[in-house]
Every structure is written in C-alpha cells, then in structure tokens.
Amino acid sequence: MAELLNQIEEYWSTRVEGYSEVNEKEINGTQKENWLRVLEERFPDKAKADLKILDVGTGPGFFPRILSEAGYYVTAVDYTEDMLEKAKENTKEYQSQIEFYRMDAQNLEFENNQFDVVISRNLTWNLENPVQAYKEWFRVLKTGGIILNFDANWYGYLYDEEKRMAYEKDRENVERSQLDDHYLCTDIDRMEEIAKKVPLSAKNRPGWDVEVLKEIGFAEIRTDENIWQSVWSEEERLNYASTPMFLVSGQKGEN
Template structure:
C-alpha cells in the first residue's frame, strides 16, 4: 500500500531529516521562515494553528514562538518523536497528533490557520486533503502551503536535464549529497505514484483550492531567494519553492 510505503520511507529518514532541521533552527533560515509566516499568518497572537506534516517540528516551534496555540500532525511516529524532543528543547507547549492529512480528528471550523511545508507533494489524495482543511477552518481562516515541483522532472525530460545541470553546478560550489542511492531510488519510485508529481504547481493548487470553496487565493511563485542559501538557490533553481495562501 502506497501510504504505508511513504510512512516507512520517512520514518527511516527521521534522524537525518532532524539534522537538517537542527541546522535550520541555528541559522538565518529560522528568521527567514518566521518572516514569511508573519506575512501570511499575521501578527495577531493566540490563533489556533495546525501544522500538517510537522516532521521534526520546525514550523510548530516557530509558530508557538510567535504566540500561537499549535497542534502538530504527522503520520510518522519517528518524526513525531524527533518533534517532541525539539519542542521540549525549545521550551514550547505543543499538542501532537498522529494522523493522515485527510483525516484529522478535530471539530468543524475549529482552526484559524493551517500550514504545511514540503508536504502536499507527498499526498496520494491532495484534493481530499484540501477539502478536509476547508472543513477544519473557521470562516476567514487561512491555509498556507509552501512547496515546489520537486518531482515534475520525472515526467518532463527538459526539466530533468535542467535539474541535472544545476545539481552539477551546486556540487562544484560545494554541495554534498547526503542521500544514499537506495533512498534516491525509493523517493523517485514513490513520487512516480503520486498525483502531484506530474502537475504544474502552484497553478494546480489555485484551481483545487478554488474548487474546495476558498474565496481568496494569493500566490507567490518563487520564495527561494528568501529561504534558501546560496548553494540551494543553485541546486533548486529549476524547481523554486512557492507559497500559496487561501482564505475561507
């Protein structure tokens, strides 16, 4: 089953992914992401916020630090273990829930904000997930999605060539790939089975969110200069990160 395969893959990567998050917590990226969250979430405190696909808890910690009441969701228990440690280290109080993104056991219209980073590409059922998030939001609540066309290259030979070119340029600048060959192959194998790997985004997200009933949809097609370091800007040049903010 695809969902089990995804869960196994990310449980196995929990330790190494947590190392990445630790580095982000200790550099300018923390402030960069805080600024972006403030842009979309606003400055009002004590909002009820849901961080979907929290991983090791990076967004959960940032949002709690901004004064919000945070619930963090992930389907991978090993990721949640890392997140709990990071939250304790940060001295924050965050509720954790193990759940799928499309089936979160919270009441209708109980949340002000739902956020996710690098999660929606992994969804086997993204439209169903957006409908679930619409259900959970209060009137005028917001969904904020940060993601990229990470695997569009698998169905686009020209994009694959661009990705290979910029990856080599990044290596020449000092990029060190920490993925094993087995991890790369499994990651791509999973991506080939996921619907958003072949969709051009954020256009797909705009259309899907509108279909779900969201009224106001704001898109920032390239936030890479804001959140990536020099080598990442080279590496991910063909697949820049985007931001989508949809208001119910």
C-alpha cells in the same frame, strides 16, 4: 490507499535524522527569522495566545519550533510516528505550547472550524489524494481562516526531459560548490517509485492548486512563486534551483 500510505510512512521513517539535520541548518541560520517574518506577515490579526495554528506534516517539528519560540501555540500532526518522536525531541523546551498528534493529512480527526491558520511545507506533493487533503484543511479552518502551503514541483523531472536536465545540473552545481547534496542522504530510487504513484509529480503547480482551491470554496487565493528567495539559504538555492518553492494561500470565506 493504505498500502501507498504505509510505503510513504516507511520511507520517511528512514529520513528522520537526515531531514532533521537539514531543518537544523535552517533554524540555526538566518532562515529562522526569515521564515517567521514570512508567516507573521500573513497571519490573521489576532493576539498570539488567541491564534490557533495547525501544522500539517510537521516532520521533525520545523514550524512548531520556530513559532513556539516566538510565543505562539501550535497543534502539529504527522503520519510518521518516528518523525513525531523527533519533533517532540527537537521542541522539548517548548512542549507546553505544542500538541502533537499522529494523523493522516487527508483524514484529519479534528472537529470542523477549529483553526485560524493551517500551514504545511513539502507535504502535498507526496500525498495520494491531495484534493481530499485540501478539503480537510478547509473543513477544519474557522471562517476567515487561512491556509499557507509551501511546496514545489518535486520530481517533475520524472515526466519531463528538460526538467531532468535541470535537475542534473543542480547536482553538478552543488558538487562544484562543495556543498551538501540534499539528495545524497535519500534513497532516491525508493522515493522516485513513490513519486510515480502520487498524482502531483506530473502536475504543473501551483496552477493546479489554484484551480482545486477555487472548486473547494476558498477565497482570496494567492500564489507567490518567488517565496523561496525570502527563506532559502545559498545551499538550498543550489540544491533546488530547478524546483523553486512556491506558496499558495487561500481564505475560508462565509458559507
């Protein structure tokens, strides 16, 4: 496991600036307000100062920046040291409201029952053991706490010719529209090699996630496969038309 985890960290270390720039586009556009609304509509009914939020796989600090600006306090973790440094840089105005830690999403170092909300975006798909990650997120949640996991069927085209054709169509549409192709700033060959080694590239999600959350013990499990319509820009819609983002959520009920 350590070898693949290190490969993933090394890859994302090369993506720090490019990924941060993509996040900046979102934050500087209307999406910041859209994302905040999507999150707040689902947060437990608590005062901002009392709500303990954990952002797993924070990357360059997308969620902490949005939430801290809105008055929330956030604990954020990522395994890639360079991403954490970038996240601190991107959120320096709100450093008193954010705590950053280097941690593996699959092996969190927090005590049980610590958080009201666990949020994550574009992370689970590139984990070697996503089931273990979900178990950890369940463990650190308080009773009544919720997870909000935003992800997509990234790299399903490696296993499905129809998805491959749809992915290629996305690339053509982005070029035709003269927009930035988000895949051109990546080492796509390297990422595809990693995607072949992790289990979720070949799974049909969020159906897979729902079954896993049930087995772990989550209650009130819900999915929203149209959530992308609430938060994506036109550029994102063209880049990722074949891999629409979904939301899977669940609550930690009474034992």
